[in-house]
Amino acid sequence: MKKGKNLLLLCLLLFMPLIAVAEEPATANSYIQQHIEQIQVQQNYRVGGERIIARNLLPTLYSNNQLQLLWQNKDSVAQLLKAIGKSNLEGLTPSDYHLKPLQRLEKQRAAGMDYPSLKADFDILLSDAFVRLAYDKNFGKVDPQRLNPDWNLPEKNVGRDLVLRVDKAIANGTVDKSLNALSPQFSIYDNLINALEKYRKIQEMGGWQPVEDGPVLKPGMKDARIPILRKRLLSVGELTVSAHDFLLYDQQLEQAVISFQQRHYLEGDGVIGKQTLLALNQTVEQKIDQIRVNLERARWILHDLPDSFILVDIAGYTLVYYHKGKVIWKTRVVVGKPFHETPVFRADMKYLVINPTWTLPRSIITNETLPKIISDPSYLQSNNLEVIDHQGNRVNPASINWYSYSGRSFPYGIRQEPGPHNALGRIKFIFPNSHAVYLHDTPSRSLFSKDQRAFSHGCIRVDQPIMLGELILKNDGQYWDENRIEAVIDTMKITTVKLNKHLPVMLLYWTVNASNSDNILFKQDIYGRDKALLKELDGAFKFRGGVIDQVKAQ
DSSP states (O other): HHHHHHHHHHHHHHHHHHHHHHOOOHHHHHHHHHHHHHHOTTTOOETTTOOOTTTTTHHHHHTTTTOOOOOOHHHHHHHHHHHHHHHHGGOOGGGGTTTHHHHHHHHHHHHHHHHHEEEEEEEHHHHHHHHHHHHHHOOSSSOOOHTTTTTTOOOOOOOOOOHHHHHHHHHHHHHHHHTTTTEEEEHHHHHHHHHHHHHHHHHHOOOOOOOOSSSOTTTTTTTHHHHHHHHHHHHTTTTTTSSSTTTBBOHHHHHHHHHHHHHTSSSSOBBBOOOHHHHTSSSSSHHHHHHHHHHHHHHHHSSSSOOEEEEEEETTTTEEEETTTTTEEHHHEEEEEETTTOOOEEEEEEEEESSSSOOOOOOHHHIIHHHHHHTTHHHHTTTTTEEEESOOOOEGGGGSSSGGGOOGGGEEEEEEOOSOOOOTTTTTEEOOTTTTOOOEEESSSGGGGGSSSSEEESSEEEHHHHHHHHHHHTTTOOOOOHHHHHHHHHHHHHHEEEEEEEEOOOOOOOOSEEETTEEEOOOTTTTOOOHHHHHHHHHHHOOOOOOGGGOOOO
């Protein structure tokens, strides 16, 4: 009996340390450790009801800090919460960054409920929110390649240094500066932010009333819809003064309508027909969404830009030449039809060709050229076209039985020789790419006078190509002025001019431009791309594969 009591006493003594450890109150750091362990093994781990996304970065971040609380600096906490709240100014969604749960936890802590588990939850959510917001500012929320498989603009090579930098930003109270530096540092982005602010103020004031459908409105007419039209144009600043006769479509109103049409890439004729009425009756919410979509596009590409590059604004039918960080030249362009969309991509211009030939794409031969040749035997000669084999050798068209071929079974190519009527004009600019798209001259000059200029098969026709060539070659250190280029053109000889330094060319799709809050240009979504992008932008937050490991804070 005594032996049994001794054995029982020994067991109690052995287990006492374990009981003491088990009963030791948990600390905030121990809860941090539990969170990190679960984040590493659970795909959909949640803290405070919120899913933790930065599953690769947070374990490293906290391990490097001995699994301690990170957000001890109150200034850093305040800066992050403020940055999250202000993210909507850039067209982002504060709820993507745990705003309400963080505000709730902060209030609970202020009310005295600052127990260890709450401290840990707050800390983890702050860290995850920081990474999410840094990611969206630096890369954009939406994966452009998912919307456009042809997307080839490289991801920004920023390195995997967030783990090292975020801790420094928190400790030094520089969270706001760190996050601000991740947004595009480019005037295009700032101007879009100002445009968004303007239209949100209009939204707060109730927006505008739609102009009812009815007969076409022209200057000089009187109509019961004129007062609504005046209010609509007053709301955005096109019209600044009210008229004495509210029902009269007077000259002042006409000028306001023309300004509105021009800012919406419509014919500035002062006549309110179907297209102008549709633009007038877009809601302020639609305008806001359009600006937000283009802010997202800006986040995709307006980082680490080269000093010199050419940007083709597809939906704006404009080419802009940046040199040494400044706009030095602009010109009008013609882009692809909706069924022959000009793709979005980046490539380097390597050479120019003066007096180019044009080898017709197979699709044009099949759908357009062969039927014309069959119906008109003189079509080849009258259009300076020649038939070639796979080696580029000329083939006598009289030796071909044109009626025996249809569509893609045609075994030859067709090439247009240099000349004033060549479809590529007298000069082309080559930036090799898989789409066989390039910039070029055109003999069809009349199209540049139109407001909507989507007429090509995908390539970009340039309004003033000789001037573009002169500028490019001059900035490349080569002396080629307009006279020299024209002299080579007169020889009718194919002449290739290589660039000493490759010039980046970016073909981009923007449906809003803003030079300031009073000059906001809304373009037609000619390829119908805004809707899909807006859906993704308003959808659930997610990282695209591999990129999160490269997010950088400054």
